[in-house]
Amino acid sequence: MDKRNKRGYFGDFGGRFVPETLMPALEELERAYKEIKTNAGFWEEFHALGRYYIGRPTPLYHARRLSEHSGGAQILLKREDLCHTGAHKINNALGQGLLARNMGKRRVVAETGAGQHGVATAAACALLDLECVVFMGSVDIERQSPNVQRMKLMGAEVRSVEAGSATLKEAISEALRDWVTHVDHTYYLLGSVVGPHPYPTLVRDFQAVIGREAREQLMSTYGRLPDRIVACVGGGSNAMGIFYPFLDDPVSLIGVEAAGKGLGADTHSATLVKGRPGVLHGTRSYLLQDAHGQIDPTHSIAPGLDYPGVGPEHSFLRDTGRVKYVAVDDAGALEGFQLLSRLEGILPALEPSHAIFHALFVAHDLPKEGLVLVNLSGRGDKDIHTVADYLSKKI
Helix, strand or coil, X not given: CCCECCCCEECCEECCCCCHHHHHHHHHXXXXXXXXXXXHHHHHHHHHHHHHHHCCCCCEEECHHHHHHHCCCEEXXXXXXXXXXXXXXXXXXXXXXXXXXXXXXXXXXXXXXXXXXXXXXXXXXXXXXXXXXXXXXXXXXXXXXXXXXXXXXXXXXXXXXXXXXXCHHHHHHHHHHHHHHCCCXXXXXXXXXXXXXXXXXXXXXXXXXHHHHHHHHHHHHCCCCCCEEEEECCCCHHHHHHHHHHCCCCCEEEEEEEEECCCCCCCCCCHHHHCEEEEECCEEEEXXXXXXXXECXXXXXXXXXXXXCCCHHHHHHHHHXXXXXXXXXXXXXXXXXXXXXXXXXXXXXXHHHHHHHHHHHHHHCCCCCCEEEEEECEECHHHHXXXXXXXXXXX
16 A cells, blocks of 8 residues: 655655755665665665564564453554664664665764664664764753663764754754755664655665564464554654554554643644644654644653654555544553553553553453554653653652
């Protein structure tokens, strides 16, 4: 169901809305990616590092106690939290790092919100001997300080972004500005399925390993596909990674956005639920914006979901109805975090905690023999201080 045309659009969404100075770099990137797509040696190295460096394939775990708690179908977790560096982000970071090396780009810039993409990029650059600069909003630096230290320990330079809301949107903007300035020798390692063509496609392709593995594991263990697949959506890379290999199958796909403190103005990050089409960071997609097209402030307890845009392919899948998008608030995410921790001994990141919480309702509405697959896209080490602070205030 890949409806992308030659201009990099998914239906009405996607494209390249960038300064002319970036067009040659994007065209160079597109040519390079087309070349490696049929390069068997590149993919052999990518999959070998996936196995021996990342730890793939990640397990498909039957969350029995969580399933019992739902009172319905069996909940299965795709354990991307067990990847090296603690999240799915390393799949894309390593793939693009190899691509940058193949292109002769020795300097890499990246953005990060929750810090996991920054950590993954720092790890990939350390492995591949590339210079690494990561832009991160000052708000996220404060609430994700352990990840900042991890990046620095692996040799990355972390640059604080103070502008605007000082979160992911501003970090992406600063990374793009740096790329424009140093485009001749710098590679921009974008962390999600957003941005100008070809980024939404190449990031999805590197992350699709998640869904391909899950399909094989389901068929091997259960002899069939799941009834539902649930994943959180910020920019949307973990969701596209698990959704994409199932797009042509009779499987219901559900993306879970951040409702924050509620779906009123300035209190959420539910782009596909509450947004409308516009252009941000070089691509046309759904955005949170006011009547004049100015980007609205956003909020989520999960920094990786605190973004006013979303990938163009998600926008297309929303409009075609192939994927259903819902929103879970901060309180629901915290409940999902606590339930998985207490019932299964697994601390999820706050981002997939949104999906865990919604999956309970999805499973409840299915018979016991049903299967609900959740992409557990990251682990919660980075969020324990946020959760502890919230719980102490609640008490």
